[in-house]
Amino acid sequence: MPTNFNLNGQQATTEADPNSPLLWVIRDELGLKGTKFGCGKAACGACTLHVDGKAVRSCSYPVKFIEGKEVTTIEGLGTPDNLHPVQQAWKEEIVPQCGYCQPGFMMATAAMLKEIPEPTDEDIDNNIVNVCRCGTYYRMRKAIHRASQLSK
Amino acid sequence: MSKPKSKSRRKFLIKAGIGTGLLFGTVYCIPIRRKIAEQVNVAESPYLGSTDDxxxxxxxxxxxxxxxxxxxxxxxxxxxxxxxxxxxxxxxxxxxxxxxxxxxxxxxxxxxxxxxxxxxxxxxxxxxxxxxxxxxxxxxxxxxxxxxxxxxxxxxxxxxxxxxxxxxxxxxxxxxxxxxxxxxxxxxxxxxxxxxxxxxxxxxDLMDKVTGAPIYGMDAEMPGMLYGSVVRPSGLDSKFTAVDTTLAEGMPGVVKVIVEDDFVGVVADSYVNAENAKQKIKVTWELNKKWDDFDVEEAIKVGKGHPIEIQKEGSAEKLLEDGAEGLIQSEYFSPIGAHAQIEPNGCLAFVEEDKITIKMSTQVAEITRKEVAKRMGMDKDEVIIKPTFLGGGFGRRLHTPNAIQAAVMSKAVGKPVKCFFTRKEEFQNDSFRPPTHNVLKGKLTADGKIEAISHDISSGDVMHGSPLLPGILQKIIGADLGAWRGGMIQYHGIPNYRAVSWRVKLPFATSWWRSLGLLANTFAIESFMDELAEKAGKDPVSFRLDHLTETKADIRLAKVIAKAAEVAGYRNEATGDRAMGFACSTDVNTPCAHVAEVSIVDGEIKVHKVTCVMDPGLVINPDQVRAQCEGSIIMGMSAVLYEKMNVKNNALYPVIYGAYEMALMKDAPKEINVVLLENSDYPGGVGEPPLGPIGAAIANAVYRLTGKRVRRIPLRA
CATH class of the missing domain: 3.30.365.10 (Aldehyde oxidase/xanthine dehydrogenase, molybdopterin binding domain)
Known part of the structure; x- marks a missing residue:
């Protein structure tokens, strides 16, 4: 049975097994590579995207749960010509190093800012729990505060 | 400005080797070897590729x-x-x-x-x-x-x-x-x-990286591409003796199950189907020996492996003999470390009649190309490597057996095959940072200066077994230059000093991990320097400065030390619940000093602020040098405070992030102050030197808070 959903503002459908992780449908079937595979166990957050505006770790999220819902990936967050405030802040603070985990962090941040528009450092510590091996956390924190300002 | 490059490191070694052909054996103390070691330690790295066109x-x-x-x-x-x-x-x-x-x-x-x-x-x-x-x-x-x-x-x-x-x-x-x-x-x-x-x-690459562009090996595609998955052992030192593929062959989407002498893989129409089918392959593994943490720690002890003296000045060995009067001795340990880069190792390969095309994240395109060509019986020019951006390197992608596996599977099915490690396979089949045991001995003069110091470094292999250095060079050097990195005594004003590198062969792959031996060796030396300073009744900063000379390298290090103490406002005494720790090192001709400001919160070490002063010589991009310092400090902190792989029942654990504890946002210092000096008109290394001093800087601060010396990584208050 196909699963129908909205992907970055467009209608999308997949015939994938309803228990398949959403990540692989997005990456390999629908061809959007911005959502990354890191661990497959929802432990690192590289695969974070939004389902109905909430941050979800898609490597462990069965595709059957997205029926009729809105899925947003980094490609739908903003574009090079029209960056989302989180992307703009990431660019201004020059956050990425290898960059592989960054879409997951940006998606997690964008979801947090909807709930907490002006996060404190403690809010950031409690809500942004993805893994970055290059150690860009220091600049990320600055970028999150900056994104909060840019979103006003 | 355009000074000619110093002689190639390799050329130098080969030349030295020709004159010392009889010295390849197991002789313990050979001046020429020590000379080579000293040269390697300060050599500038030449670019070895062609620059003709x-x-x-x-x-x-x-x-x-x-x-x-x-x-x-x-x-x-x-x-x-x-x-x-x-x-x-x-x-x-x-x-x-x-x-x-x-x-x-x-x-x-x-x-x-x-x-x-x-x-x-x-x-x-x-x-x-x-x-x-x-x-x-x-x-x-x-x-x-x-x-x-x-x-x-x-x-x-x-x-x-x-x-x-x-x-x-x-x-x-x-x-x-x-x-x-x-x-x-x-x-x-x-x-x-x-x-x-x-x-x-x-x-x-900023725009690509903030918009999620498909730039990594994992993102590579080719028309008609299939997905491969390789059965990897969870145990150490394992070889497979029998395989039953019957169940796997009947799984949905399976195109072919491939059994080679050295691996078993399955190719399917999707990643999920390939992984599911792999679970059904029954492999019987033969274990050579049962290993546990205890065995590794015993094997790694100084005295167990093969020693080579890499540094010698004066008569440190004699002055620091067992039972010598006034002998001060400490030992330090570091655990097995995982690379844990977020993009798993992987490869997309397409084998055709007359060529092989490979897209992947690799740090060694030429070695990957040669290895694939050899295995596939083709000329290396017929293997085309199209490197992609790396989702983290850190040394993990200096070994690329996955390229061979993807190529073998592609040939078997006649289509492009993409194959990568699962996270569990990454954790259990990594080429790990080797565990280390460091023994420091020292002796003070009556007026509180160091009379003699020696450093015994025992480590699993880093350089040995790596395709990066030809076997003959590994024999000439004898000791493992990766393992000893950062292990030589850098305080040349000490009249008697010595360093010995002990090589230990472990039953699992150990290799290059960002900064190699620097992390553990500097932790040991710089912790010991604080111990000696305290025994001498001296301030740790001036004590370090007291043992530097007027050589160019020492002067650069002294400037970095003085600046770091000044900028951080270094104090010996704790202030409230916080204390500062100082450490420094020179790596790839780049001196670096850290002051870490630390407290203990609910029994756990918390790093609030790090002041980093580094002199990488001429700086090309100050912002990105700072970014490397920030990243090295956080990655180094992660390694010394949280990370540790354990050996249990012949396998390495943990196998997932979280269980393998790493620094997260909450753990990163809220303040990192980087100051760059440029006391050379030539650019030095940047990506690793700031990893060196972080462990000792934190441990030295912890001592000031608790009065307890922490000599084992991961550090515990």
């Missing part, structure tokens, strides 16, 4: 862009940006006019060494400026022909050549050229006229 480095497009084919891989260290800045200045083009891409091996612009060791900018600084300047002159000369004017009357700016009332773009010139002439290397620019070198230029 600027055209294969720079492709000029009709729309006046320059595509710069980089033989060095971008793995986060910002090398594309630094190289673009260097090239832009000598090419006389705007940085926005350069697009940096990874050089495909078919282009011929191949680095026979690797991207690693903090050598990229340092090794290309001279050749790249010469190449770019030569390319500029080639364009001007061609423009002169095309415009019918003298080249001497033309000059270039922002990719436009003008003079004698005419002007033409690089793109227009290149489009009309049929044959290039390569002139002698022109004079390089006066540093005063640099527009990009030394300026905080934003990363050239």
């Amino acid at each position: 600027p055209k294969i480095w720079f492709e000029v497009t009709p729309d006046n862009q320059i595509i710069f084919h980089s033989p060095k891989m971008e793995m986060g260290q910002g090398v594309f940006t630094g190289l673009a800045q260097i090239a832009a200045d000598e090419l006389e083009i705007g940085i926005e006019q350069i697009k940096v891409v990874h050089a495909s091996t078919e282009l011929g612009n191949i680095d026979p060494f690797a991207t690693g060791g903090s050598t990229s900018i340092n090794s290309l600084w001279q050749p790249l400026r010469e190449l770019a300047a030569t390319m500029r002159v080639m364009l001007i000369n061609a423009a002169a022909d095309q415009l019918g004017v003298a080249a001497s009357g033309l000059s270039a700016l922002n990719g436009v050549i003008s003079g004698s009332g005419k002007s033409i773009t690089y793109g227009e010139v290149a489009a009309a050229v049929t044959e290039w002439e390569v002139p002698d290397t022109p004079e390089l620019k006066d540093p005063k006229t640099y527009k990009y070198i030394g300026k905080p230029t934003p990363r050239v």
Whole structure:
């Protein structure tokens, strides 16, 4: 049975097994590579995207749960010509190093800012729990505060 | 400025080796070996690839862009940006006019060494400026022909050549050229006229990385691509003796199950189907020995492996004999560390009749190419590696057996096959940072100076067994230069000092991990320096300065030490619930000092602030050097405070993030203050040196809070 959903503002459908992780449908079937595979166990957050505006770790999220819902990936967050405030802040603070985990962090941040528009450092510590091996956390924190300002 | 490069490290070693052919054995203390070790420790790294032909480095497009084919891989260290800045200045083009891409091996612009060791900018600084300047002159000369004017009357700016009332773009010139002439290397620019070198230029890959562009090996695709998965052992030192593939062959989407002498893999129509089918392959593993943490710790102890003396001045050995009066001795341990880079190792390979095309994240394109060619029985020129951006390197991608596996599976099914490690396989089949045991001995004079110091470093292999260094060189050096990195005594004012590297062969792969031995060795030495300072009744900062000489290296280190103490406002005494710890080291000719400000919160060590003063010599991009310092501090903190792999029942654990504890946002210092000194006109290494002092800086601060010396990583209050 196909699963129908909205992907970055467009209608999308997949015939994938309803228990398949959403990540692989997005990456390999629908061809959007911005959502990354890191661990497959929802432990690192590289695969974070939004389902109905909430941050979800898609490597462990069965595709059957997205029926009729809105899925947003980094490609739908903003574009090079029209960056989302989180992307703009990431660019201004020059956050990425290898960059592989960054879409997951940006998606997690964008979801947090909807709930907490002006996060404190403690809010950031409690809500942004993805893994970055290059150690860009220091600049990320600055970028999150900056994104909060840019979103006003 | 354009000083000639020092003699190639490899050339030097080979030459030294010829004269010492009889010394390859197991002799313990040989001056020539020590001499080589000392040379290697301070050598500048030459670029070993060809720099004859600027055209294969720079492709000029009709729309006046320059595509710069980089033989060095971008793995986060910002090398594309630094190289673009260097090239832009000598090419006389705007940085926005350069697009940096990874050089495909078919282009011929191949680095026979690797991207690693903090050598990229340092090794290309001279050749790249010469190449770019030569390319500029080639364009001007061609423009002169095309415009019918003298080249001497033309000059270039922002990719436009003008003079004698005419002007033409690089793109227009290149489009009309049929044959290039390569002139002698022109004079390089006066540093005063640099527009990009030394300026905080934003990363050239920034837009791709904030928009999630498909730039990594994991993102690579080819038409008709299938998905491979390889059965990897969870146990150490395991070989498979029997395989039953019956169940797997009947699984949904399976195209083929492949059984080779050294691996078993399955190819399917999707990643999920390949992984599911792999679970059904029954493999019988033969274990050579049962290993546990205890066995590893016993094996790694100083005295168990094979020793080579790598440094000797005066008579430290005699002065520090067992039972010597006033002997001070401490021992330190570090655990097995995982790379834990977020992009798993992987490869997309397509084997055709006459060529193999590979897209992947690799730090060693040339080695990958040779290994695949050998296994597939083809010429290396028939193997085309198209390197992608790396989702983290850290040494993990200096070994690429996965390329062979993807190629074998592609050949078996006649289609492109992408195959990568699962996270569990990454954790259990990594080439780990080796565990270490360091023994420091010292003796003080009556007036509180160090009379003698010795450092015994025992470590699993880093360099040995690596394809990066030919076996003969490994034999000549004897000791493992990766394992001893950072292990030599850097306080040359001490009259008697000595370092010995003990090599231990472990039953699992250990290898290059960002900064190699530096992390553990500096932790040991710099903790011990604080211990000695305390026994001497001296302040740790002035105590360090007291043991440096007037040599160039020592003066640079002294300046870094003094500056760090000044900027951080270093104090010996704890203030409230916080204390400071000091440590420093010189790595790849880059001295670096950290002051860590630490407290203990609910029994756990919390790092609030790190002041980092580093002198990497000439800085190409201050912003990205700072980024490397920040990242190294956080990665180093993660390694010394949280990370540890355990050996249980012959397998390595944990196998997932979280269980393998790493620094997260909440753990990162809220303040990192980086100060850069530039006491050399040559760019030194940057990506690893700031990892060195972090462990001891934290441990030294913890001592000031608790009065307890922590000599084991991960550090516990």
